[in-house]
Amino acid sequence: MWLFLTRVGAMAGKETLHIRRDPLTLWLGLALPLFLLILFGFGISFDLDHIPLAVVDQDNTTESRELRQLFTAGSEFVFAGALDNPDDALDAFAKSQAHAVLTIPEGYAAALSRGENVEVGLILDAADANSAQQALARADAFAQLASAQAAQRRGLDIAGSMPVSARTWTRYNPAGRSALFLVPGVTAYVMALVSVLLTALAVSKEWEQGSMEQLFATPVRRAEIVVGKLLPYLGMGIIQVLLVLVAGTWIFGLPTNGNGLVVALGSLLFMVGMLGQGLLISIVARNQMVASLTAVMTAMLPSMLLSGFMFPVENMPLPLRTLSNMVPARYYIQVLRGTLLKDNGFAELAVPLMLLAAFATLMMVVSTVMFKRKLA
Amino acid sequence: MSEPLAISVSGLTRSFGDNQALKGIDLTVAAGEIVGLVGPDGAGKTTAIRAIAGLLDADAGEVSVLGLPPDSAQVREDLGLMPQQHSLYGDLSIAENLNFFRQLFGISRKVGRERIDRLLGLTRLTAFVDRPAQALSGGMYKKLALACALLHEPRVLLLDEPTNGVDPVSRRELWALLGEFVGDGMAVLVSTPYMDEAARCHRVGLLHEGRMLTMGAPNTMVQEFDHPVFIVLGGAREHVQAIVQTAPEVRAYSPAGARLRVVVAPDGVPALTDRLRPLGCTLQPARATFEDLFLAHLAEA
Numbered sequence: 237m238w239l240f241l242t243r244v245g246a247m248a249g250k251e252t253l254h255i256r257r258d259p260l261t262l263w264l265g266l267a268l269p270l271f272l273l274i275l276f277g278f279g280i281s282f283d284l285d286h287i288p289l290a291v292v293d294q295d296n297t298t299e300s301r302e303l304r305q306l307f308t309a310g311s312e313f314v315f316a317g318a319l320d321n322p323d324d325a326l327d328a329f330a331k332s333q334a335h336a337v338l339t340i341p342e343g344y345a346a347a348l349s350r351g352e353n354v355e356v357g358l359i360l361d362a363a364d365a366n367s368a369q370q371a372l373a374r375a376d377a378f379a380q381l382a383s384a385q386a387a388q389r390r391g392l393d394i395a396g397s398m399p400v401s402a403r404t405w406t407r408y409n410p411a412g413r414s415a416l417f418l419v420p421g422v423t424a425y426v427m428a429l430v431s432v433l434l435t436a437l438a439v440s441k442e443w444e445q446g447s448m449e450q451l452f453a454t455p456v457r458r459a460e461i462v463v464g465k466l467l468p469y470l471g472m473g474i475i476q477v478l479l480v481l482v483a484g485t486w487i488f489g490l491p492t493n494g495n496g497l498v499v500a501l502g503s504l505l506f507m508v509g510m511l512g513q514g515l516l517i518s519i520v521a522r523n524q525m526v527a528s529l530t531a532v533m534t535a536m537l538p539s540m541l542l543s544g545f546m547f548p549v550e551n552m553p554l555p556l557r558t559l560s561n562m563v564p565a566r567y568y569i570q571v572l573r574g575t576l577l578k579d580n581g582f583a584e585l586a587v588p589l590m591l592l593a594a595f596a597t598l599m600m601v602v603s604t605v606m607f608k609r610k611l612a
Numbered sequence: 613m614s615e616p617l618a619i620s621v622s623g624l625t626r627s628f629g630d631n632q633a634l635k636g637i638d639l640t641v642a643a644g645e646i647v648g649l650v651g652p653d654g655a656g657k658t659t660a661i662r663a664i665a666g667l668l669d670a671d672a673g674e675v676s677v678l679g680l681p682p683d684s685a686q687v688r689e690d691l692g693l694m695p696q697q698h699s700l701y702g703d704l705s706i707a708e709n710l711n712f713f714r715q716l717f718g719i720s721r722k723v724g725r726e727r728i729d730r731l732l733g734l735t736r737l738t739a740f741v742d743r744p745a746q747a748l749s750g751g752m753y754k755k756l757a758l759a760c761a762l763l764h765e766p767r768v769l770l771l772d773e774p775t776n777g778v779d780p781v782s783r784r785e786l787w788a789l790l791g792e793f794v795g796d797g798m799a800v801l802v803s804t805p806y807m808d809e810a811a812r813c814h815r816v817g818l819l820h821e822g823r824m825l826t827m828g829a830p831n832t833m834v835q836e837f838d839h840p841v842f843i844v845l846g847g848a849r850e851h852v853q854a855i856v857q858t859a860p861e862v863r864a865y866s867p868a869g870a871r872l873r874v875v876v877a878p879d880g881v882p883a884l885t886d887r888l889r890p891l892g893c894t895l896q897p898a899r900a901t902f903e904d905l906f907l908a909h910l911a912e913a
Contacts, residue, residue, distance in 0.1 A: 258703070453666075
């Protein structure tokens, strides 16, 4: 036992020296997670925010100006200027001066005062389909609001004229801010990428530089090589999780609900699984180039595309949905979103936690079996 | 009961795909003995050493180290290996590399410090302990690798081309170091492509294309070598070479200064003399060397 600890310590200490001497590894491990968090948090936002709205006001009355103000009063749309003609909309889109054009037809105020239905036009640049859809919903709500105001002005009872008013509200993420939704996803994605990549590189490097031959000729056991090599990267992974969660809280106001133990256990299980996957890749590849490519293909892409990080698993076609069942990041994201946003505990998250544990066990067992103490 | 041989190999065969690297070799090394494995590149030296180190499985044949299978845990405690390729950690310093292997072998800090100090002194690396391995010269790197392989005082030491890419002075130093350790009863198997190093071994095996051509003590082998060796005197070198190249009785030839050195089949001297007479050449007898013997064996293989 004492020898086991000594040799694991020797391996881990040596690996730590490698990491400390290789600035690239350190940067990859510590700066990349933050960089990706900020990139995804701010850059890939599904939020409707400050959409430039051009207005074609053909009515030019107090009522039409009120409607314009109604649209631009919130933070969703900003007034980007007036256009003379709805046909100029495409031009404004092409020049990126506006992403939406509101057209108020002549006779708008008159129709309102007569209590007639009137249609206003909203032309949307749907190149960003996500934002366009949200803008449409928003515009609908504004139109209803404008109708209500017009009815009120004519002295009608609002409740009478509009017996049903639609209202939407979101739970867990009340502002509907996608950053909150994304932070757990980014955490899982970054951990998957960095853990698998760094481990795959670290172990295949031993093969490539020939030191595995020397290691195999010493009394060090395979389990000692594995544990010793993975420990420093586990430590790095723990720092990454803390870093990303702290930064998520600080920059994006991620709520810190839930049981910290569940987060810690889920993170640990997920990381061991990812380290095991990296180890397995390096055992099969024995070459840094192939190992890193395989790591990117098997860890980065599924963790981004099939984990529910960016696209809801429920909306995927059946084959992809089936495939996503095998992506551990999916369960880790469930655990993180469950605890941080919904205050779930062990009881609610038992299934994803067990699946994470199963994946970790599988990876470690398979890679230990595959790791032969032979050069060929 | 007699002590088992340090290394015992019989009928060792190993292929990589279609390439038969070893075609059944036999080999023994006793305690306190340096045995050389001499052969050109691709002869199978590295494969043989890796099989003895337990890093490759044999397709057929027997390998035992200290009477045990080579991949048993006990063998790894008693075996030192210095691989041919760079196998230390380039970004780690001399001291860090040595300390890493000290820990892997479970050597206490106190004992380790004494041994490391002694090995650094012997290899004259003391002044460079903080230098990263990748910044060492070829000779210094090999000496460090040797020190790492000797740290746990192995009973069996395997060296795969330890002097490859090392300058002549460092080569001599490395061999002198080996001599010191063998005095303590260590068994050494060393592979080398250099003929002159063969003479430093107690016994030498000539390995060629996966077969052991001959094996014995280098002095005895040279003494018993029955091929006459000559220096060709006179005649234009290119004309002499043209004849020597095609003469069936010439087993091997090599340049000796401006002249040619030829190894002739035991009964081929009259024929060669006749052939060279028109050029006005005479044959001056020379003492056979290990290289002559080696080249003749390769030619006759």
